[in-house]
Amino acid sequence: MHLSESAMMDGANPFEFDGPVPVDHVIDRQREADAIEAWTREGQLMVLAAPRRYGKTSLIHKVSSEGKRNGLVVVTADLFGVASLADLVLRLERAWAQYTPERLRPTVVKILAAARAGVSISGSGFAVTMADSPAADPLSALRVILELPTQLAQREGERILIVLDEFQSVAGVPEAESLIWQHAHQHLDAVSYLFSVGRPDIVPESPSGRPVETLRLGRLPVTELHEAIKKRFVAGNRDVAGVLDGLLTAGEGHPQRTMLLAHLLWQEVHMGAQATDDHWEAALTMALRLVAPEAQATMSGLSAGQRKVLRAVAEYGTPMAARALRTLGLPKTTAQKATPHLVAAGLIEEMSRGWRVIDPLLARWIRTNYGTRA
Incomplete structure (x- = not known):
């Protein structure tokens, strides 16, 4: 970006616009963050809907940050443009590797290792598994990683929120959406799901007809x-x-x-x-x-x-x-x-x-x- 001499900056610019903003810079979303955390603890299925650039990801980061202070484990997976079952496994594996708290990592490693599906949050992961074994089954691996939050919650007694950002992308992957919903309905007493979508005109509904709390992000108040x-x-x-x-x-x-x-x-x-x-x-x-x-x-x-x-x-x-x-x-x-x-x-x-x-x-x-x- 070229600026005139009169446009030279005198200090750090506090206005971030090219990605999620710092948690302490999120404007007027506390009510939404509180609602998501409350619904999570109540065992609700949730949908967060808003157009692009409305701050969905920034709100999710805020929920995650505040949840950590309140004993809530939040694992967020970016599913934008997910192309296949294998790609979906890699996205979820990466999310668990990034967001699993240190105190829970040993348990997560043991659960995934015992499943023998080639999924891991440390060392070689499913990408290496596919390279070594071209016939590796991504559907089996997906089932393992979708069962992970339930097993973790049962072993550790932790409340877990799984956030699937840009969930609408999953519609193009055969079998994935129905399998995710199937696991989302299990053990809602310990694991909740938040489906974040960038198409506010189309809000996903649970195939079982179970009520889903929907939160639509609007424009910010003047x-x-x-x-x-x-x-x-x-x-x-x-x-x-x-x-x-x-x-x-x-x-x-x-x-x-x-x-x-x-x-x-x-x-x-x-x-x-x-x-x-x-x-x-x-x-x-x-x-x-x-x-x-x-x-x-x-x-x-x-x-x-x-x-x-x-x-x-x-x-x-x-x-x-x-x-x-x-x-x-x-x-x-x-x-x-x-x-x-x-x-x-x-x-x-x-x-x-x-x-x-x-x-x-x-x-x-x-x-x-x-x-x-x-």
């Missing part, structure tokens, strides 16, 4: 964002009172995009200085440059009709506005067919009044580059 962002700027001896409302308006409560804008504004304002409109415009311009490659890729990946609907929502707040249909040459039937696809892709969402693009910077980029309204 009041809490205002207070948190202002506090960090003040701590860095920077005054952003004059432009903070503009930043919050542009971010629309979107967690990651708001942090990106705050990060870029911090870089524009010297320590001891007061943010001006020029600082804010420079930060916003840089934000649009940063999102441009992703925005272009998003647009290129859509059909002509889908692009028109996305533009209509970005500019007019609905794909069915008469002016949008006329200006963009968008037939109503095309709009009706394309809209569900954009919802499923996590690009747009319906509100009480109209529609909006989930990513406010994508919407602004579209209006800036393809605007049809004065």
